[in-house]
Amino acid sequence: MNKRTSALFSFTVAASLVLAACAPAAPAAPAAPAATQAPVAETPMAGAKKRVKLVLNGTLGDKSFFDSAQRGMEMIKSELGYEVRTIELGYDRNKWEPGLEDAAAADDYDILIAGTFDMSAYISRIAPQHPDKKFWMFDAGPDYEGKEGGCSNKCENVYTVLFRQNEGSYLLGVLVGELLKEGKLPGAEGRTKVGIVGGADFPVINDFIVGFKQGFAESGLDPEANVLVQYVGGDSPFNNPAKGKEIASSMYDQGAAIVWGVAGNSGNGVFEAAVEKKLYALGVDSDQYQTIADPAQKATIITSMLKNVDQGLLRAAKLDAEGKLVYGAPESVGVAADAVGIADNENYQKFVSKEIQEKVKAAYERVASGAVKVDSAFK
Amino acid sequence: MEQALQVIFSATFIAAVLRVTTPILLPALGGLVAELGGVANIALEGIMLTAACAGVLISVATQSEWLGLLAGVAMGVLMALVLAFFHLNLKADVILAAIAINILASGSTIFVVFLLTGDKGSTSALVSKQMPFVEIPLIRDIPLLGPIVSGQNLLTYVAFIAVALVAVFLYRTRAGIHLRAVGENPEAARSVGINVRAQQYLALALSGLLAALGGVYLSMGYVKFFARDMTAGRGFIALAAIFLGGKTPLGTMIAALVFGAAEALSVQLGNLRVPNQLVQMIPYVATLVALVVYALAQRQRAIARQRKFRQAQAT
Numbered sequence: 001m002n003k004r005t006s007a008l009f010s011f012t013v014a015a016s017l018v019l020a021a022c023a024p025a026a027p028a029a030p031a032a033p034a035a036t037q038a039p040v041a042e043t044p045m046a047g048a049k050k051r052v053k054l055v056l057n058g059t060l061g062d063k064s065f066f067d068s069a070q071r072g073m074e075m076i077k078s079e080l081g082y083e084v085r086t087i088e089l090g091y092d093r094n095k096w097e098p099g100l101e102d103a104a105a106a107d108d109y110d111i112l113i114a115g116t117f118d119m120s121a122y123i124s125r126i127a128p129q130h131p132d133k134k135f136w137m138f139d140a141g142p143d144y145e146g147k148e149g150g151c152s153n154k155c156e157n158v159y160t161v162l163f164r165q166n167e168g169s170y171l172l173g174v175l176v177g178e179l180l181k182e183g184k185l186p187g188a189e190g191r192t193k194v195g196i197v198g199g200a201d202f203p204v205i206n207d208f209i210v211g212f213k214q215g216f217a218e219s220g221l222d223p224e225a226n227v228l229v230q231y232v233g234g235d236s237p238f239n240n241p242a243k244g245k246e247i248a249s250s251m252y253d254q255g256a257a258i259v260w261g262v263a264g265n266s267g268n269g270v271f272e273a274a275v276e277k278k279l280y281a282l283g284v285d286s287d288q289y290q291t292i293a294d295p296a297q298k299a300t301i302i303t304s305m306l307k308n309v310d311q312g313l314l315r316a317a318k319l320d321a322e323g324k325l326v327y328g329a330p331e332s333v334g335v336a337a338d339a340v341g342i343a344d345n346e347n348y349q350k351f352v353s354k355e356i357q358e359k360v361k362a363a364y365e366r367v368a369s370g371a372v373k374v375d376s377a378f379k
Numbered sequence: 380m381e382q383a384l385q386v387i388f389s390a391t392f393i394a395a396v397l398r399v400t401t402p403i404l405l406p407a408l409g410g411l412v413a414e415l416g417g418v419a420n421i422a423l424e425g426i427m428l429t430a431a432c433a434g435v436l437i438s439v440a441t442q443s444e445w446l447g448l449l450a451g452v453a454m455g456v457l458m459a460l461v462l463a464f465f466h467l468n469l470k471a472d473v474i475l476a477a478i479a480i481n482i483l484a485s486g487s488t489i490f491v492v493f494l495l496t497g498d499k500g501s502t503s504a505l506v507s508k509q510m511p512f513v514e515i516p517l518i519r520d521i522p523l524l525g526p527i528v529s530g531q532n533l534l535t536y537v538a539f540i541a542v543a544l545v546a547v548f549l550y551r552t553r554a555g556i557h558l559r560a561v562g563e564n565p566e567a568a569r570s571v572g573i574n575v576r577a578q579q580y581l582a583l584a585l586s587g588l589l590a591a592l593g594g595v596y597l598s599m600g601y602v603k604f605f606a607r608d609m610t611a612g613r614g615f616i617a618l619a620a621i622f623l624g625g626k627t628p629l630g631t632m633i634a635a636l637v638f639g640a641a642e643a644l645s646v647q648l649g650n651l652r653v654p655n656q657l658v659q660m661i662p663y664v665a666t667l668v669a670l671v672v673y674a675l676a677q678r679q680r681a682i683a684r685q686r687k688f689r690q691a692q693a694t
Contacts, residue, residue, distance in 0.1 A: 057465050057498050058500075059499040059607065060499055060500065061498035061499050061500025061501060061503075062456075062502075063503060063504075088499060089607070090609070230646075235611070235612075236608075236611070239500070239604055239606065239607070239608075240611065241501070241503075241604070241606055241609070242597065242601055242602050242609065242611070243646070245601070245602055246395065246646045247394075247399075247644075247646050250391070250395070250646055251648055253391045265500055265501065265606065268501065268503050268604070268606075269602055272602055273602055291639065292503070293503065293505065293506060294502045294503070294506050295506075336505070360567075
């Protein structure tokens with residue numbers, strides 16, 4: 001017993017020594033490399049090989065959002081020759097902040113990329129500690145104003161790209177409204193409802209829903225009565241496919257012809273429910289007709305609302321290489337820049353009549369030209 | 380409110396309850412057998428996860444759901460035997476060993492999936508098999524009962540049949556009675572010639588088998604792929620169900636159904652205009668309420684026992 005206790009004790013001591021050794025390194029980091037890094041940052045060499053690090057608060061393999069970000073990294077590598085790497089922090093929330101902190105403290109990158117609403121508070125705090133580095137955020141920005149203790153330096157070293165998912169969702173809403181009004185989807189005749197399985201009840205997700213409902217209303221069907229909305233919630237809202245499936249099944253039972261998962265990996269449960277009920281689904285973020293392997297599941301996906309995180313990151317990298325990327329303020333890209341949209345593939349051609357395709361195109365023109373302003377969940 | 384009641388009393392809701400209860404009930408029965416054998420098995424979560432993963436991978440490799448089931452169950456039993464070896468032979472603390480198994484399962488399953496598919500999220504890139512859904516002739520056509528009882532996954536039926544089997548095993552067979560004797564008082568059991576270690580090995584192996592069935596159901600019935608940490612705490616909810624059910628098979632089943640109903644209710648009510656956060660609390664509130672009720676009942680029982688004891692002393 002005694003031996004065991006002392007072994008435990010010495011382990012604890014050793015561990016705390018290691019930790020203590022690490023601790024001072026973090027705050028010191030910004031000061032030391034500032035000198036060595038400065039020349040690189042100041043000379044706007046177009047061909048300079050930058051090191052880009054993507055830190056994900058999840059894992060790859062969601063066939064949707066994070067995988068799209070990863071494709072962006074690969075494009076940055078192949079088109080600009082940058083050194084890229086991706087760190088997956090997993091779905092345990094407790095590991096996100098320390099993981100990001102470690103990633104930011106390391107001196108193996110020039111640009112650190114993180115995304116999602118969940119990471120904004122951490123970036124707001126950590127980015128100002130590393131003023132010599134650049135940070136990019138996608139899908140949500142830091143607290144630039146520093147109102148609630150975030151961004152002590154107004155996040156002058158943070159670039160943010162926001163996707164106007166409300167615009168893409170508006171197009172999808174137009175499409176679904178028309179499809180249900182037409183009522184010709186095989187096996188779903190007479191069904192006028194559509195379900196949305198959201199990950200969690202927060203602004204980015206609600207932005208999809210608000211835009212979708214506005215587009216849906218264009219068809220003349222009442223969005224309040226016909227659009228069912230439910231969130232996965234819980235501990236891992238974006239990685240609970242079983243719950244996603246359960247919710248989707250209950251939506252189909254209530255008369256939904258189509259269910260749209262806006263919930264990362266949880267959305268993969270929606271496709272299974274669609275197969276079982278022999279009804280339809282919609283994909284999100286990536287063209288899920290292409291990313292899903294199971295042929296039966298693919299067949300249910302009429303289209304996907306694309307949120308081209310990959311293109312957004314590549315575009316940022318190119319602008320950055322030319323020295324034209326604007327830091328210190330968020331930038332939002334929408335339908336007009338093809339940052340969001342809906343996927344055109346075999347299934348889309350199969351289920352959507354030419355007539356409706358024309359209506360969707362007209363809606364695209366309206367949004368792209370600014371003739372229609374799509375509502376947003378963001379104030 | 381009316382709408383809510385309509386939802387609760389619909390056949391689809393009750394069918395959903397059975398579906399959601401299955402992956403709680405099977406590991407709960409497993410945990411019960413171990414508990415009565417005198418070993419607290421908190422590795423149910425890890426056993427389920429391993430079985431869920433092995434089942435999917437083998438079903439992909441062989442394109443047979445039955446071989447997948449077999450592999451899942453074999454892996455589950457193996458994990459339980461590892462736990463038994465550490466605890467019974469090497470005298471490791473059973474709680475620590477079980478925690479180690481849970482962590483090992485969480486990491487190793489996704490590691491294997493990553494090696495095979497290059498994907499760290501799930502096996503949704505693979506086309507895996509599913510256990511069959513059973514349409515029962517005749518019963519299928521009974522109006523209200525049909526959609527509830529018929530058309531469930533094979534393993535859902537197995538789960539409810541297992542309740543009876545476990546009860547018969549524990550109370551009506553020699554092995555079951557020996558097992559409970561060991562759990563009650565190992566020294567006394569040893570004194571009458573029962574091999575305590577063998578009984579506890581048996582208890583853990585059985586708990587591994589039942590938990591593994593729950594795991595296989597998750598990845599090859601409830602959904603059709605394995606996802607990282609997909610058990611999502613069901614192994615621990617199962618433990619709560621055992622104690623809530625007063626450590627009896629029937630009680631455990633009722634407790635599992637309560638948890639299942641709470642979970643299913645949170646899904647169904649989410650469609651109505653009830654605040655979302657409130658709905659998501661339901662399973663957790665149900666757990667808390669159930670534990671409080673259990674604790675109060677226990678206290679009443681203890682007080683009654685004490686009173687009886689005093690009376691006996693007085694006379």
